[in-house]
Amino acid sequence: MSQKTTVACLREVGIPEQVVRIEEWELPALQPGQILVEPLISPINPADLNILTGTYGSKPTLPVVLGNEGVGVVTAGSLPAGQRVLAPMQLGWWCTARILNAAEVFPIPAEIPAEVAAMLAVNPPTAYRMLMDFVELKPGDWLIQNAANSGVGRCVIAIAKAKGFHTINVVRRKELIPELEALGADLVLTDETPVAKQITGKEIKLALNAVGGESARQIAKTLAPHGTHVTYGAMGREPLRLDNGLLIFRDIRFRGFWVSDWYRHATRADIIAMFTELRPLIHAGKFNVPIEQTYPLVKIREALAHAARAERTGKILLSMKAAAPA
Ligand SMILES: NC(=O)c1ccc[n+]([C@@H]2O[C@H](COP(=O)([O-])OP(=O)(O)OC[C@H]3O[C@@H](n4cnc5c(N)ncnc54)[C@H](OP(=O)(O)O)[C@@H]3O)[C@@H](O)[C@H]2O)c1
Missing domain, CATH: 3.40.50.720 (NAD(P)-binding Rossmann-like Domain)
Structure with a gap:
């Protein structure tokens, strides 16, 4: 049976809340070494706004599913179902399901709140x-x-x-x-x-x-x-x-x-060494940045307009679970 995903995608750059689109996409069949991941939470970072306006340092091929970091849960494939993962520099977190290569993800312990895990990669x-x-x-x-x-x-x-x-x-x-x-x-x-x-x-x-x-x-x-x-x-x-x-x-x-650029040149061992050093700070809650509001994926336009406002008290997050059809 084919797997559908609701995505926030970009077909042409412009004013973020005007050009972002919610669409239903069909995912290809899972290949060996791949995993199906259901994203949970993703922040709207300044880089996401810059990708939407076409001013970011790298220009993804369009159309593209947005969201440059997040945390998700494995639901099928070569890693245990239920494992939480993040995948540094894998654009495409603003959706209800995505396919990733198991070799590109990093497991995240379940005791780390999803809101914190979603903002650890960048x-x-x-x-x-x-x-x-x-x-x-x-x-x-x-x-x-x-x-x-x-x-x-x-x-x-x-x-x-x-x-x-x-x-x-x-x-x-x-x-x-x-x-x-x-x-x-x-x-x-x-x-x-x-x-x-x-x-x-x-x-x-x-x-x-x-x-x-x-x-x-x-x-x-x-x-x-x-x-x-x-x-x-x-x-x-x-x-x-x-x-x-x-x-x-x-x-x-x-x-x-x-x-x-750092990630592009880093080996998996480099990334693990960095997160190993950061682990005590992660567990001590030192990277728990304030959150101003969490929006469901379907409210992406409001969320983007909010994220572009100055003088926020914290980050704007997207919850993909709230976007799943009832
Ligand atoms: N080069 C990299 O690899 C890399 C990686 C991550 C992030 N970044 C960049 O780092 C910056 C911060 O990212 P973030 O995710 O930490 O942002 P964030 O949490 O969303 O915070 C945005 C910050 O920018 C300030 N700001 C907004 N407009 C400003 C203006 N016109 N003049 C001065 N300050 C202004 C805000 O101050 P107020 O609260 O007073 O509005 C706030 O401190 C962004 O430019 C982002 O693109 C770069």
């Missing part, structure tokens, strides 16, 4: 790699980041705290300060006053930039000579603004990071 690895792969930080070293209340920003705070690195965290709303301090942030600043003017006497080795424009420039100005500035997001949608002197007199190194 943001915690992004935070971890940026803290580990650019500068050799030692306990007591300082780093700075903007968009510090973002999903990635919160993971940076959690991982840095566990490793003994000190974080300076820039946000645009002062009501976020106590929340981030409770997560382990050493210093939280708003950008009302230029950030570089608010920081003195600290040797900052790493700056993580998810905003661009003036915000990127301000955090670059706080860096010690030979410090490294890593751009991984562009939420402000403005080009980087850099002072010549940061390069000439301080030799600040401007780098970029894309977790998709």
